[in-house]
Amino acid sequence: MKLALLSDIHSNLEALEAVLPALSEVDRILVLGDIVGYGPDPNAVIARLRAVRARAVLGNHDAAMLAPSLLDWFNPHAAAAGRWTQAALTPESRRYLASLPKFGRLGPHRYVHGSPRKPYMWEYILDDLQALEILVRLGPRFCFFGHTHLPRIFTAEGEEIPDPGEWITLPAAALVNPGSVGQPRDGNPEAAYAIVDLATPAVRFGRVPYDVATTQAKIRSAGLPEVEAARLALGR
Ligand code: ZN
Numbered sequence: 001m002k003l004a005l006l007s008d009i010h011s012n013l014e015a016l017e018a019v020l021p022a023l024s025e026v027d028r029i030l031v032l033g034d035i036v037g038y039g040p041d042p043n044a045v046i047a048r049l050r051a052v053r054a055r056a057v058l059g060n061h062d063a064a065m066l067a068p069s070l071l072d073w074f075n076p077h078a079a080a081a082g083r084w085t086q087a088a089l090t091p092e093s094r095r096y097l098a099s100l101p102k103f104g105r106l107g108p109h110r111y112v113h114g115s116p117r118k119p120y121m122w123e124y125i126l127d128d129l130q131a132l133e134i135l136v137r138l139g140p141r142f143c144f145f146g147h148t149h150l151p152r153i154f155t156a157e158g159e160e161i162p163d164p165g166e167w168i169t170l171p172a173a174a175l176v177n178p179g180s181v182g183q184p185r186d187g188n189p190e191a192a193y194a195i196v197d198l199a200t201p202a203v204r205f206g207r208v209p210y211d212v213a214t215t216q217a218k219i220r221s222a223g224l225p226e227v228e229a230a231r232l233a234l235g236r
Pocket of ligand 1: 010059061149
């Protein structure tokens, strides 16, 4: 079985539409949370994910749409974008977000937004010692995660910053972050995704350019914070 991993789409329809044609070989699309927030197209992104029957988990920006007090924890620009998104969401989109679990299972494997450690406090997995603690508890399975917007593989061997385009063999236990579709923060503005071949098992990271200028124009005309437009061209 082949899976596509998409994370942190953040209401960026142009980035999502650029990535979807690269996923034709996969049996299932997993979305690792933060479907909305920051960007200008929350309802269209949700509709597109429903149309391709993606399986998704809830991210912290998605959760803030259902529990507005969570926006108090966000930086001012993210909170402003969150309030804009709350007003823009249709009842149908809101129902969709409310239906999402915080934790997903696919056979023995797991997928989450931030970290599989309970309680779900939107932990950022950033270093190899932290990842090792999680791997030890996880046992011989994969956990797919997002939240940091950085493509990464963590195994018992440590952290790997993967090059896009080549198949990377996975050991029995690994934490895999595909990076962000809609707001990459690794200095590369191209939309990020990953394909996992569970049979091998192996992962291949991918990047695709998209029409950043169109997304930026939509952000500006919506009155969303300027920083959320500017950062897309930088991948930061
Ligand atoms: Zn995010």
